[in-house]
Amino acid sequence: MPGRILIVDDDPLVPRTLRILLTRHGHEVRTAASVADGLKQLDAAPADVVVSDINMPGQDGFELLRAVKASWPATQVVLVTGYGTIESAVRGMRDGAFDYVTKPVLDEEMVLVVERALESSRLRTENAELKAALDRSKGGRKVVGSDPTLLKVFDTIQAVAPTRATVLITGESGTGKSMIARLIHEASPRRTGPFVEMNCGALPEGLLESELFGHTKGAFTGASGARPGRFLAADKGTLFLDEIGASTAALQLKLLRVLQERRFEPVGSEDSVEVDVRLLLATNEDLGKAVAEGRFRQDLYYRISVVPVHLPPLRERVGDVPLLARHFLKRFAEENGKPVADIDDSTMTILQAHGWPGNIRELENVIERGVILCRGDVLLPGDLPPDLTKSAPAPSGDRTLPLKRALEIPEREIIERTLRSHNWNRQRTAQALDINRTTLFNKMRKYGLLGRAGRTVPA
Ligand SMILES: Nc1ncnc2c1ncn2[C@@H]1O[C@H](COP(=O)(O)OP(=O)(O)O)[C@@H](O)[C@H]1O
Numbered sequence: 001m002p003g004r005i006l007i008v009d010d011d012p013l014v015p016r017t018l019r020i021l022l023t024r025h026g027h028e029v030r031t032a033a034s035v036a037d038g039l040k041q042l043d044a045a046p047a048d049v050v051v052s053d054i055n056m057p058g059q060d061g062f063e064l065l066r067a068v069k070a071s072w073p074a075t076q077v078v079l080v081t082g083y084g085t086i087e088s089a090v091r092g093m094r095d096g097a098f099d100y101v102t103k104p105v106l107d108e109e110m111v112l113v114v115e116r117a118l119e120s121s122r123l124r125t126e127n128a129e130l131k132a133a134l135d136r137s138k139g140g141r142k143v144v145g146s147d148p149t150l151l152k153v154f155d156t157i158q159a160v161a162p163t164r165a166t167v168l169i170t171g172e173s174g175t176g177k178s179m180i181a182r183l184i185h186e187a188s189p190r191r192t193g194p195f196v197e198m199n200c201g202a203l204p205e206g207l208l209e210s211e212l213f214g215h216t217k218g219a220f221t222g223a224s225g226a227r228p229g230r231f232l233a234a235d236k237g238t239l240f241l242d243e244i245g246a247s248t249a250a251l252q253l254k255l256l257r258v259l260q261e262r263r264f265e266p267v268g269s270e271d272s273v274e275v276d277v278r279l280l281l282a283t284n285e286d287l288g289k290a291v292a293e294g295r296f297r298q299d300l301y302y303r304i305s306v307v308p309v310h311l312p313p314l315r316e317r318v319g320d321v322p323l324l325a326r327h328f329l330k331r332f333a334e335e336n337g338k339p340v341a342d343i344d345d346s347t348m349t350i351l352q353a354h355g356w357p358g359n360i361r362e363l364e365n366v367i368e369r370g371v372i373l374c375r376g377d378v379l380l381p382g383d384l385p386p387d388l389t390k391s392a393p394a395p396s397g398d399r400t401l402p403l404k405r406a407l408e409i410p411e412r413e414i415i416e417r418t419l420r421s422h423n424w425n426r427q428r429t430a431q432a433l434d435i436n437r438t439t440l441f442n443k444m445r446k447y448g449l450l451g452r453a454g455r456t457v458p459a
Pocket residue numbers: 142143144145171172173174175176177178179180324360361364
């Protein structure tokens with residue numbers, strides 16, 4: 001399929017040859033001699049793939065890469081590097097480049113890499129469209145957040161969703177592991193297939209095995225009929241195994257085998273069954289530690305942790321508290337038919353100071369309760385559970401906040417108040433606070449003050 005390609009190189013020879021080559025393969029090719037020129041062209045019309053030299057006078061290929069990733073996430077970037085500078089190309093890969101080719105650029109190699117990048121860009125675009133559809137169809141069930149760690153998670157999801165790679169999702173209870181698992185499925189080509197969930201901590205050993213792999217008639221006492229099991233139920237789809245740390249040695253061995261051979265034997269059967277399942281796993285345990293303590297197979301651990309996704313606890317992304325709180329407020333106000341439209345500043349301060357041991361699930365419950373109790377249209381401190389109001393806002397007794405976090409509370413308040421009094425004009429707010437606009441912007445992002453309605457990030 002033809003694609004839109006932009007080639008950026010200060011050496012005119014490279015774009016000229018590549019243009020001829022790629023045009024011959026049916027692609028639409030534009031060229032630019034500098035990063036600034038390239039970005040201007042992208043502003044005018046986006047490209048599916050950008051091929052860029054790394055070393056250029058002025059801004060270099062990395063800067064272009066970052067700018068492209070920020071503004072056109074579906075666009076793939078291929079870096080071109082001279083011999084001997086592979087390290088920098090590898091750095092580019094870590095920053096999100098699709099691939100790199102070394103000079104002198106060979107024709108076939110270039111065409112191959114560009115066409116693979118095109119394919120990947122197309123999958124990403126499809127995913128972006130899917131996410132938009134998802135947002136619309138599921139109303140309030142959006143994944144919300146702007147914390148850098150979460151944005152990284154979205155990048156990873158975007159990259160692995162089209163593949164069948166096993167993903168290990170870690171994080172404390174309530175940080176969104178199950179939600180992310182479903183998102184990966186919905187963003188994958190398997191979304192038309194089943195999404196099957198199983199909690200490995202919920203059943204005793206024997207039952208869990210037959211529940212997962214199925215059993216034959218009479219395989220054990222009480223097995224009156226044959227059952228196919230969840231693996232088969234997830235065929236052509238995704239199987240999400242939660243609390244994988246709770247799995248027994250026997251189950252771990254069986255999982256390893258399915259991962260390696262894509263087949264298994266139902267309990268009581270000698271015939272193996274083939275399945276096409278994408279496995280997603282989650283745990284709130286430190287599996288590395290479980291391996292060290294001999295509770296978890298090392299080979300299985302390596303196998304499943306190729307793509308790790310870690311969800312930090314909410315207390316480590318306090319900037320997302322306002323976003324999430326407003327998001328839940330809107331949802332529960334709608335669900336309960338209540339006119340609650342905003343959260344009082346003092347309420348927000350308390351929410352931000354809380355430690356959230358139950359993470360996002362706890363916040364969700366607190367807001368739901370608050371909306372139900374709320375008598376006006378603004379959520380007040382009195383609508384929060386008493387143990388939350390007790391511990392804040394003035395940190396006292398044994399619940400002392402680290403100084404840095406304690407200072408964030410008044411800082412956020414001052415910034416929000418100043419923004420408000422300057423009608424959310426950032427230029428004037430920055431002047432009033434005597435900080436530069438970048439600092440203001442970064443702080444607004446940190447405290448969830450950008451786009452007060454909350455921002456949704458497509459995965
Ligand atoms: N980023 C997020 N945006 C919106 N809601 C979230 C987000 N993360 C988690 N939630 C909500 O918080 C609750 C807990 O999430 P869940 O995925 O069940 O956590 P875990 O599986 O880690 O225990 C769910 O109701 C989920 O919808």
